[in-house]
Each structure stands twice: as C-alpha cells, then as structure tokens.
Amino acid sequence: MTRLFLLTFIGLCFNFQASAQCCSAGNPSSDGGAIGITKNSLNVSTSILHSYSDTYFEGNRKSDWDYLKNTHFNFGILNLNYGLTDKLKLSTEFGYFIDKSIQYSFIDVNRKAGGLGDAVIGLQYHLYSNKKRMINVAPVVKISLPVGQFDQMDGNIILPIDIQPSSGSYKLNTSILVSKRFFGSKFSLTSFLSSEFSQRINTERTDYKYGNLYHATLKVTHRSSEKLNTELSLNLQHRNKALNKGKIMEFTGGTSLKLQPGISYYLKNNYSVNTSVGIPIYKNVNGIQLTNKYTITFGISKSFQLKTLRSQINPKII
Amino acid sequence: MKATTFVFAIIGLIFFNSCEKEGTNSNLQTEMPAIDSLITNTTQITYGGDDPAILRCFAKGGDLNYIWEVDLGDLFSLNDEGSEVQFTASPCCIGDKMITCTVSNDKGKVSESIAITITL
Numbered sequence: 001m002t003r004l005f006l007l008t009f010i011g012l013c014f015n016f017q018a019s020a021q022c023c024s025a026g027n028p029s030s031d032g033g034a035i036g037i038t039k040n041s042l043n044v045s046t047s048i049l050h051s052y053s054d055t056y057f058e059g060n061r062k063s064d065w066d067y068l069k070n071t072h073f074n075f076g077i078l079n080l081n082y083g084l085t086d087k088l089k090l091s092t093e094f095g096y097f098i099d100k101s102i103q104y105s106f107i108d109v110n111r112k113a114g115g116l117g118d119a120v121i122g123l124q125y126h127l128y129s130n131k132k133r134m135i136n137v138a139p140v141v142k143i144s145l146p147v148g149q150f151d152q153m154d155g156n157i158i159l160p161i162d163i164q165p166s167s168g169s170y171k172l173n174t175s176i177l178v179s180k181r182f183f184g185s186k187f188s189l190t191s192f193l194s195s196e197f198s199q200r201i202n203t204e205r206t207d208y209k210y211g212n213l214y215h216a217t218l219k220v221t222h223r224s225s226e227k228l229n230t231e232l233s234l235n236l237q238h239r240n241k242a243l244n245k246g247k248i249m250e251f252t253g254g255t256s257l258k259l260q261p262g263i264s265y266y267l268k269n270n271y272s273v274n275t276s277v278g279i280p281i282y283k284n285v286n287g288i289q290l291t292n293k294y295t296i297t298f299g300i301s302k303s304f305q306l307k308t309l310r311s312q313i314n315p316k317i318i
Numbered sequence: 319m320k321a322t323t324f325v326f327a328i329i330g331l332i333f334f335n336s337c338e339k340e341g342t343n344s345n346l347q348t349e350m351p352a353i354d355s356l357i358t359n360t361t362q363i364t365y366g367g368d369d370p371a372i373l374r375c376f377a378k379g380g381d382l383n384y385i386w387e388v389d390l391g392d393l394f395s396l397n398d399e400g401s402e403v404q405f406t407a408s409p410c411c412i413g414d415k416m417i418t419c420t421v422s423n424d425k426g427k428v429s430e431s432i433a434i435t436i437t438l
Contacts, residue, residue: 034363037397065366065369066367067365067366067406067408067409068408104392105367106366106367106368106406107367107394109394111392143433145342153385153394155400156383156384156385156386156395156400157385157386157393157394157403158385158386158397159386159387159390160390160391160392161389161390162390205387205389205418206389207389208389208390231381244389244413245413245414245415249410249411249412249413250412251410251411251412252410271434287409287410288409289409289410290408
C-alpha cells in the first residue's frame with residue numbers, strides 16, 4: 001500500500017513540453033512519468049494543458065515582428081499505466097485538443113481547430129535499482145500514432161498542418177529516466193533525457209518532416225508533508241530544423257529552457273491532484289519564430305491495485 | 319368547363335413547378351466541373367501579412383463548391399462563393415508553396431494548382 005502511495009505520488013509528476021507554435025502539430029510531448037510500477041497495478045491520470053504564445057523571437061532576442069497576434073491551445077490527455085511485471089510498465093496516452101486557435105495581427109480572423117490528437121503507446125523497463133544508493137534507472141520507448149484529425153477545415157480552407165490536431169506523422173521516442181533519493185532527506189532528484197524522431201509525412205498535400213526533438217529535464221522534488229509534494233523542474237528542449245519537400249526550413253527549430261514549479265497533493269482512496277506552471281527563461285530560435293509564453297497544467301490521478309481480492313482474504317481471520 | 323379547369327390546372331402545375339426551381343438548387347442543371355483558369359496577381363510574395371497574393375479560380379459546371387489548400391502558409395477566403403482567396407505566410411514557410419483549388423459539385427470534382435514563392 002505504501003509503495004502504491006509513493007508510486008501514485010511520483011506518478012503525478014507528468015510534465016508536458018509545449019514547444020513554439022510554428023510548425024509543431026500533434027500532442028505536446030510528455031516526459032516518461034514515474035519510474036516503475038508494481039505488477040498488476042493500474043494508474044489512470046488525466047491532465048489539462050493550457051498553452052499561450054504571443055511573443056516573436058529572432059535568435060535569442062525579442063522581435064517586434066508581427067504576423068500572428070497569438071496562438072493558444074487547451075489540450076487534454078488521458079494516460080494509462082499498467083504494470084505488466086514489477087519491472088515492465090505499459091503506458092498509453094490519448095490526446096485531445098479541446099481547442100487550438102490562431103489570431104492574426106493583419107486580418108480579423110480567428111482560426112480554430114480541435115479534436116483527437118495522437119495516440120501514444122510505450123514501454124518502460126525498470127533496468128537498474130540500487131536500494132543502498134537509492135538510485136533507479138528506467139529506459140522508455142514510445143511510439144506516437146497519428147490517429148487524430150489531419151484534414152480539418154475552416155470554411156472552404158483546409159487548415160495548414162501547424163494547426164491540425166494530429167501531427168500526421170508516426171514518431172519514435174526513446175528516453176531514459178533516472179531518479180535519486182537521499183537517506184533522511186525530503187528531497188529527491190529526477191532526470192529525464194529523451195529524443196524524438198518523426199517519420200516524414202508524404203501525402204498528396206504534404207511532404208514534411210518535423211525536426212528531431214531532444215529534451216533534458218532535471219526535477220527536484222521536496223516531500224513537504226505526508227500529502228504534499230512541491231517540485232521544481234528545469235526543462236531544456238532543442239528541436240532541429242524541419243524539412244519541407246526535402247529542403248531545410250531555416251526558420252524552424254531552436255532551443256528553449258523552461259522553469260516549471262509545481263505541486264502535487266495526495267487525496268483519499270489513491271486519488272492525487274497536481275498542478276504546474278511552465279515559464280520559459282531562455283529562448284533561442286532559428287530565424288524569427290513565435291515562442292511560447294507560458295503553460296499551465298492541472299491533472300488528477302488514481303491508482304488501482306488490480307487482482308487484490310485474493311490477498312485480502314486472509315485465512316487467519318477466517 | 320371541364321376543358322377550362324384542365325387548362326388552368328396544367329398552367330398552375332407549371333407555375334408551381336417553376337417557382338420551386340427558382341427557390342432551390344436541387345434541380346439546378348449541373349455538369350462535370352471544369353476549371354477555366356487559376357490565376358494569381360503575383361507568383362512571389364514576401365513573408366508577412368502586408369504583401370498577400372490574391373488567387374482566383376474561374377470554373378464552370380454549376381452549383382460549384384470551392385476548396386483551397388496549401389501545406390504551409392495561410393489562406394483566407396475573400397468572397398462568399400469561395401472562388402477567391404488571399405495567401406500569406408509567416409517566416410517559417412519561406413520557399414515554394416503549391417496552392418491547390420478543388421472545385422466540386424454532384425457530378426464530380428477537379429483540381430488545379432499554382433506555385434507561389436515566399437521570399438525573405
């Protein structure tokens with residue numbers, strides 16, 4: 001039970017890495033969640049992410065360039081994690097854009113889209129556990145499937161790919177999670193390194209390949225009370241330039257560093273809630289690009305220990 | 319008397335039928351759509367909203383529906399019919415962009431494309 005509680009608590013620390021709006025369709029990528037899960041336990045979590053972007057950058061400086069007034073999206077995700085064994089965790093994600101909108105500065109048009117995004121299926125293997133040093137290591141492999149909408153229209157216009165709910169592309173994400181706790185300390189550290197590779201979209205309308213995406217996250221968690229965790233993440237993200245019809249798109253990709261404070265609170269019956277705010281503190285884009293201003297996440301999670309009925313029947317009591 | 323009633327009934331039916339024709343498109347004479355021309359005021363624009371390309375599709379076939387698409391960049395409809403659009407793009411989309419207009423009705427559809435270059 002204690003283990004389940006801890007896993008639930010850590011499982012809440014589910015970070016989204018919302019990138020700059022331009023040319024980044026599909027689900028905002030998420031980190032690998034928590035390390036490990038007990039066999040036959042199921043963790044169900046749902047989160048809402050709000051992202052707002054309204055500032056153009058040229059390189060690492062603010063630009064007075066004006067094309068889009070702002071873009072924002074509200075994105076919901078349903079995440080299921082199931083312990084196949086004590087070391088192997090199966091995870092699935094289903095993303096849904098409640099709304100995704102673009103406002104232009106030169107024309108009074110508010111372009112909107114919404115609907116099912118991508119689906120993600122992943123496996124996490126608890127590779128290394130050193131109980132003395134309190135270190136855990138787990139590699140994760142995820143595959144994104146473009147199951148959502150990629151041909152939404154606004155009137156008689158088919159929307160461009162950067163506002164479509166689905167990315168339209170299969171993606172492979174490999175990552176590694178490392179966690180470290182300290183004896184007698186309320187602090188713990190989690191680091192997360194990931195790389196994402198997209199398949200080239202090759203349809204009648206589109207010949208496009210998203211740039212590879214790399215993440216490095218360092219998170220400090222403080223167990224402030226029995227029920228409350230406070231955390232601070234530092235998320236470094238780098239995206240390579242995209243390809244359109246085989247040619248490099250010079251004004252895509254870049255690097256950003258985001259500070260993400262958050263809290264998570266454990267409720268009764270294995271329910272937990274969490275919230276966090278992501279604020280970019282450094283941005284360096286290729287060319288001129290609209291960049292993210294902030295993200296807000298709110299999530300709720302519940303853990304179940306499946307197949308527990310047998311263990312609850314204690315023969316000694318009978 | 320019978321003949322007069324019959325003649326009035328026929329005239330009434332014709333009049334009623336012709337009124338219905340004007341009120342709906344359901345009986346509109348259509349044929350397989352054909353695009354006469356897809357034109358633009360310029361084949362090269364600078365990125366941003368100040369220098370749009372205006373595109374117009376001239377088509378025939380009756381009861382036409384116009385759909386516009388481009389992989390990157392922004393299209394905005396300029397008339398109710400949907401036959402005219404403006405095209406602009408942000409800096410991310412520099413290069414050649416193929417804009418396609420598809421015209422359709424109950425007899426079928428036809429597409430034509432035109433290239434616009436977005437420059438610095």
